[in-house]
Amino acid sequence: MQALIYRALLILQAGAVTLVAAQFSPAKSYEDWWAYKESLHGTFVPGPAFWGLVNTAWNLCTIGKRQSPIDINTSQIVFDPFLPPLRLSLVKKKVGGTLHNTGRHVSFRPDPHHPVNISGGPLLYNHRLEEVRLHFGSEDGVGSEHFVNKKPSSAEVQLIHFNEDLYSNISEASRNPNGLAVISFFINVANNSNPFLNRLLNRETITRISFKNETNFLQDLSVEDLYPENFGFLTYQGSMTVPPCYETVTWIIIDRPLNITSMQMHSLRLLSQSQPTQIFHSMSDNFRPVQPLFHRGLRGNIDFRKPGRKCKGANFKLHVDIQTPLKTAT
Ligand SMILES: *[C@@H]1O[C@H](CO)[C@@H](O)[C@H](O)[C@H]1NC(C)=O
Ligand SMILES: *[C@@H]1O[C@H](CO)[C@@H](O)[C@H](O)[C@H]1NC(C)=O
Ligand SMILES: *[C@@H]1O[C@H](CO)[C@@H](O)[C@H](O)[C@H]1NC(C)=O
Ligand SMILES: *[C@@H]1O[C@H](CO)[C@@H](O)[C@H](O)[C@H]1NC(C)=O
Ligand SMILES: *[C@@H]1O[C@H](CO)[C@@H](O)[C@H](O)[C@H]1NC(C)=O
Numbered sequence: 001m002q003a004l005i006y007r008a009l010l011i012l013q014a015g016a017v018t019l020v021a022a023q024f025s026p027a028k029s030y031e032d033w034w035a036y037k038e039s040l041h042g043t044f045v046p047g048p049a050f051w052g053l054v055n056t057a058w059n060l061c062t063i064g065k066r067q068s069p070i071d072i073n074t075s076q077i078v079f080d081p082f083l084p085p086l087r088l089s090l091v092k093k094k095v096g097g098t099l100h101n102t103g104r105h106v107s108f109r110p111d112p113h114h115p116v117n118i119s120g121g122p123l124l125y126n127h128r129l130e131e132v133r134l135h136f137g138s139e140d141g142v143g144s145e146h147f148v149n150k151k152p153s154s155a156e157v158q159l160i161h162f163n164e165d166l167y168s169n170i171s172e173a174s175r176n177p178n179g180l181a182v183i184s185f186f187i188n189v190a191n192n193s194n195p196f197l198n199r200l201l202n203r204e205t206i207t208r209i210s211f212k213n214e215t216n217f218l219q220d221l222s223v224e225d226l227y228p229e230n231f232g233f234l235t236y237q238g239s240m241t242v243p244p245c246y247e248t249v250t251w252i253i254i255d256r257p258l259n260i261t262s263m264q265m266h267s268l269r270l271l272s273q274s275q276p277t278q279i280f281h282s283m284s285d286n287f288r289p290v291q292p293l294f295h296r297g298l299r300g301n302i303d304f305r306k307p308g309r310k311c312k313g314a315n316f317k318l319h320v321d322i323q324t325p326l327k328t329a330t
């Protein structure tokens, strides 16, 4: 471990030298000074192994013991038949929001006027959807952050929610106990596409966010469409998978993958991490490596002890409530 850190510091030092040589300021702020692959060409940008070393505010990325993502060993999931189903609660069935190329991810943020809440499962509070985030690979079969029995999927969609009962916004929630809930779906490449993802990833839409910082407003999306008709899930306590890696996340991993087409996968790989005037760098392979589990437990409503049920899993349905909005003075 010490040797590893020592080696890391050496590389970091080499990087710092390059940095000076290139006369390049690290970034506008430290907040922005990280990447999925460290680059030593021209400028040093810290990759996952360095996140916790370059900024003391991010030290959990290195020393944390409840980090995410993880490799899920299905034989270690404790069957919990008392986990209630997940409950989606909305004001309107359809939501609008902004699709954004952040330079690191494809990100969809629902319009603040269209709240989408999730509760149930392991969650004791109402959590509000803040962002739908996509991680994907440069080739099929890699790209997800979580692994199942040592195997990644081609992509992973993460629905990032914050605890709205206790906290007023995501930045406050992310630093505090029970702050975040992330629901995660694995994605496979197939010849059909999940209806929600199909809206985000059709050619017309995705090509409008080809470069960093480009956005596109979308209307009439149904978050409910993301969820399979029947599914099981497992849950564990972990962290954000990006700096500052705060260990405030209840992860809920859905056991049934969603599909996207190979055309859509291809369009994702054509997204650039940079601006139009800069050299093209594909956004793909934007995943953090799996982290040690240590002594954490995995709990699920999928009973892996029963032979023959391995592929079928549980058959829970999402509960959906459409709330009548409170009348406000106009
Ligand atoms: C979402 O949860 C918050 C906090 O509990 C609550 O105030 C709000 O009414 C909920 N909204 C919906 C649509 O359920
Ligand atoms: C899962 O864990 C069991 C022991 O708990 C171990 O024997 C097995 O090799 C693990 N499987 C994988 C894919 O890591
Ligand atoms: C988030 O909420 C905290 C506490 O209410 C507040 O101090 C902070 O300014 C808010 N941050 C943003 C980005 O709104
Ligand atoms: C995904 O695609 C596979 C194979 O093409 C198919 O068997 C499966 O039913 C699809 N899943 C959904 C949710 O449509
Ligand atoms: C979808 O793919 C399967 C094999 O993966 C193939 O058998 C089937 O014909 C395809 N369907 C369509 C509509 O292309």
Ligand SMILES: *[C@@H]1O[C@H](CO)[C@@H](O)[C@H](O)[C@H]1NC(C)=O
Residues within 6 Å of the ligand: 213
């Ligand atoms: C990103 O876009 C916003 C407006 O859409 C603009 O104000 C901002 O300067 C852009 N940032 C960069 C780094 O181009």
